Amino acid sequence: MAAIVNPDLDRCRSQATFDPLLLTYFIYDGPEKTKRRRFLQHLALKESKKVNDCQLSELSKEEQYEVALQKVTATYRRIFELGLQDPADISLYRNTFIEGHPFAIHVLAFLPAVQKLASEEQKAKWLPLIERFQMIGTYAQTELGHGTFVRGLETTATYDPKTREFIINSPTTTSAKFWPGGLGKTANFVVLMAKLITNGRDCGLQSFLVQIRDLETHQPLPGITVGDIGQKFGFGFIDNGFLILKDVRIPRDNMLMRYAQVLEDGTFVSAKNDRLLYGSMTLIRSHMASACGRALAMAATIATRYSAVRRQSEINAGAGEVQVLDFQTQQYRLFTQIASAYALLMAGEESSAVYRTVSSEVETGNLQNLPILHALSASLKAFSSWQMMFGIEQCRLACGGHGYSSASGLPKLYANEVSACTYEGENTVLCLQAARFLIKSYNAAEKGEQLPSLAGFLQAPKGEKSRLTENLELDQLIAAYEHRAARQVREANSRFLSHLNKGATATEAWNQSSQSLVEAVVTFSHAFVVRAFIEKVTSSVLEPSLSSVLIQLAQLYALHGITRNSGQFLKGGYMSDHQLEMVENKLYELLAALRPNAVALVDAFEFPDGVLDSALGRYDGNVYEELMEYAKRSKLNKTEVHPGFFKYQKPFVDSLKSQAVAQSRL
Ligand SMILES: CCCCCCCCCCCCCCCCCC(=O)SCCNC(=O)CCNC(=O)[C@H](O)C(C)(C)COP(=O)(O)OP(=O)(O)OC[C@H]1O[C@@H](n2cnc3c(N)ncnc32)[C@H](O)[C@@H]1OP(=O)(O)O
Numbered sequence: 001m002a003a004i005v006n007p008d009l010d011r012c013r014s015q016a017t018f019d020p021l022l023l024t025y026f027i028y029d030g031p032e033k034t035k036r037r038r039f040l041q042h043l044a045l046k047e048s049k050k051v052n053d054c055q056l057s058e059l060s061k062e063e064q065y066e067v068a069l070q071k072v073t074a075t076y077r078r079i080f081e082l083g084l085q086d087p088a089d090i091s092l093y094r095n096t097f098i099e100g101h102p103f104a105i106h107v108l109a110f111l112p113a114v115q116k117l118a119s120e121e122q123k124a125k126w127l128p129l130i131e132r133f134q135m136i137g138t139y140a141q142t143e144l145g146h147g148t149f150v151r152g153l154e155t156t157a158t159y160d161p162k163t164r165e166f167i168i169n170s171p172t173t174t175s176a177k178f179w180p181g182g183l184g185k186t187a188n189f190v191v192l193m194a195k196l197i198t199n200g201r202d203c204g205l206q207s208f209l210v211q212i213r214d215l216e217t218h219q220p221l222p223g224i225t226v227g228d229i230g231q232k233f234g235f236g237f238i239d240n241g242f243l244i245l246k247d248v249r250i251p252r253d254n255m256l257m258r259y260a261q262v263l264e265d266g267t268f269v270s271a272k273n274d275r276l277l278y279g280s281m282t283l284i285r286s287h288m289a290s291a292c293g294r295a296l297a298m299a300a301t302i303a304t305r306y307s308a309v310r311r312q313s314e315i316n317a318g319a320g321e322v323q324v325l326d327f328q329t330q331q332y333r334l335f336t337q338i339a340s341a342y343a344l345l346m347a348g349e350e351s352s353a354v355y356r357t358v359s360s361e362v363e364t365g366n367l368q369n370l371p372i373l374h375a376l377s378a379s380l381k382a383f384s385s386w387q388m389m390f391g392i393e394q395c396r397l398a399c400g401g402h403g404y405s406s407a408s409g410l411p412k413l414y415a416n417e418v419s420a421c422t423y424e425g426e427n428t429v430l431c432l433q434a435a436r437f438l439i440k441s442y443n444a445a446e447k448g449e450q451l452p453s454l455a456g457f458l459q460a461p462k463g464e465k466s467r468l469t470e471n472l473e474l475d476q477l478i479a480a481y482e483h484r485a486a487r488q489v490r491e492a493n494s495r496f497l498s499h500l501n502k503g504a505t506a507t508e509a510w511n512q513s514s515q516s517l518v519e520a521v522v523t524f525s526h527a528f529v530v531r532a533f534i535e536k537v538t539s540s541v542l543e544p545s546l547s548s549v550l551i552q553l554a555q556l557y558a559l560h561g562i563t564r565n566s567g568q569f570l571k572g573g574y575m576s577d578h579q580l581e582m583v584e585n586k587l588y589e590l591l592a593a594l595r596p597n598a599v600a601l602v603d604a605f606e607f608p609d610g611v612l613d614s615a616l617g618r619y620d621g622n623v624y625e626e627l628m629e630y631a632k633r634s635k636l637n638k639t640e641v642h643p644g645f646f647k648y649q650k651p652f653v654d655s656l657k658s659q660a661v662a663q664s665r666l
Pocket residue numbers: 104105108109139141142147148149150151181275278279281282283284287288291370371374422423424425426429433436437
């Protein structure tokens with residue numbers, strides 16, 4: 001029997017001015033893909049429950065790891081049985097079956113690293129084993145003392161021409177590999193980044209395939225010390241690990257030799273371009289805007305549905321408590337996050353497309369656009385993870401007290417997802433990488449050189465004024481963001497030059513202008529996202545009822561960014577006071593206009609309840625019943641009286657009672 005839907009939520013759904021199914025088709029690329037998506041999700045949830053129905057967030061880290069391992073092995077067993085081949089199908093099925101797992105880095109980084117960095121011969125030997133999990137690996141780059149500054153890694157791989165082997169060592173405490181996911185307990189191989197030394201010469205970083213555990217006993221091999229790094233902020237289901245190597249010998253053939261090689265006599269043949277070594281980092285970064293959009297969409301779904309169910313306070317005295325979604329402040333908090341989620345999803349599609357194009361060029365030896373891909377993937381990774389982090393927290397706060405309960409699903413979502421600001425390159429550091437591209441492009445523009453389209457905004461004439469009117473013209477919104485980005489890049493460049501003119505070296509001047517450079521990159525990414533959102537919505541063939549809501553959402557996204565950063569839009573008189581006031585007024589109007597569609601906008605993501613894993617975000621809105629059930633399941637409720645009562649509480653109370661009696665007798 002279908003569950004009775006909370007009447008407030010039901011009413012919100014009936015108020016929508018568009019058909020959410022059409023929006024679902026828009027998000028997931030048409031009816032066929034949506035149908036396939038539903039089928040796979042349904043299958044995965046059904047089977048996942050059969051394997052283990054416990055909630056990871058209620059378990060200790062050790063238990064989470066075990067359940068995650070149980071589930072991920074069952075997932076892949078089924079993936080092979082079902083014969084799933086399409087990577088999109090596989091990741092959808094897996095991510096529905098299980099929220100996180102110890103094979104993540106095997107799939108996301110180890111396998112791609114071998115695909116990208118190994119020679120054809122090496123790929124033929126290893127890839128079939130990796131794809132069938134006969135080798136389970138991780139990507140071991142970061143060390144205890146070095147994460148960002150990759151060139152500073154200390155692990156050494158010294159070539160011995162007599163035995164045609166590399167001898168791998170962790171020479172210092174700080175050179176221990178630290179953080180790789182799956183290293184702690186799961187992996188039996190690593191792609192190891194180490195400093196290559198051959199013929200007594202340091203040849204810089206190279207990657208090596210190193211076996212670390214026996215394939216049968218899973219015991220560490222001689223010379224290997226390996227283990228888990230302990231409790232973290234989130235990610236309890238992944239065994240991030242440490243690794244210390246002492247005189248570990250691997251055959252010469254285990255250096256990944258697609259780009260650089262060491263010949264038998266120890267001669268080093270360098271890569272055409274050292275940056276190709278960083279290829280697997282670019283892959284994950286390029287896809288992170290979509291992943292961040294998805295996480296924020298989950299949070300927005302939970303908080304919006306809950307806000308339709310939750311009634312609190314009166315707006316008109318005596319008229320009864322209202323849905324909290326009727327408060328403008330709640331609408332501001334949530335609708336701006338719904339808009340951000342859509343914006344990141346659209347920008348993610350765009351950045352994945354750039355990745356596909358540039359990586360296929362790189363495959364043919366054309367590296368011309370690699371700097372563009374690096375700048376875009378680095379800056380968008382930083383921007384989208386920061387927006388997601390802020391957005392999830394807003395959604396949690398919007399749920400009041402129940403948002404603080406693990407039952408809401410929001411604390412674990414935040415704790416797991418916020419790591420995206422750090423892994424694959426710390427956000428600030430990545431912004432500074434993208435800044436190099438922007439500053440170079442700016443200087444090229446000043447010289448009148450042709451710029452790649454990504455940096456084309458730097459060529460816009462200076463001193464322009466915004467032509468934005470009450471109609472909120474979409475091209476004017478894009479122009480405003482691109483003007484702001486160009487100005488921030490110009491200012492950062494001026495700061496850099498002024499430090500140089502005062503006698504600073506180039507690197508000192510860069511450091512002294514680095515906050516300004518980071519801000520310039522944030523404005524650049526923001527402009528990219530605004531453009532991607534608007535272009536996707538306006539270039540798609542949509543029903544007018546849907547198109548108008550998506551345009552409102554894109555306008556809200558853009559207006560929100562203007563009001564939050566108004567100083568930068570007012571600079572140099574680009575926008576007037578009057579325009580800013582108009583932007584604020586329009587933003588408030590859009591909140592009211594979007595109110596009837598809020599629930600439909602999040603329903604269209606079609607997150608199954610089993611994936612949201614939230615008492616507050618349930619599709620049927622039966623929030624209070626579920627919160628009570630959750631409370632009753634608390635492990636503290638297993639006994640009526642906790643043993644701690646007799647162990648600590650009663651003796652404490654009794655001791656004070658007897659002291660009081662003794663004192664009263666004095
Ligand atoms: C299908 C996949 C689906 C994916 C879905 C995603 C979903 C997410 C789910 C995730 C689950 C969990 C996953 C967790 C994974 C974590 C894995 C890691 O953290 S692993 C650890 C991750 N660790 C990190 O990310 C470490 C961060 N650190 C770094 O990346 C580098 O050390 C550095 C870039 C900061 C500096 O490097 P340094 O050698 O000092 O370099 P210089 O500064 O001197 O610049 C030299 C030149 O190189 C250029 N260039 C640089 N990079 C690239 C590139 N990628 N390319 C091209 N070019 C690049 C640069 O522009 C410059 O050019 P120019 O201006 O001279 O022309």
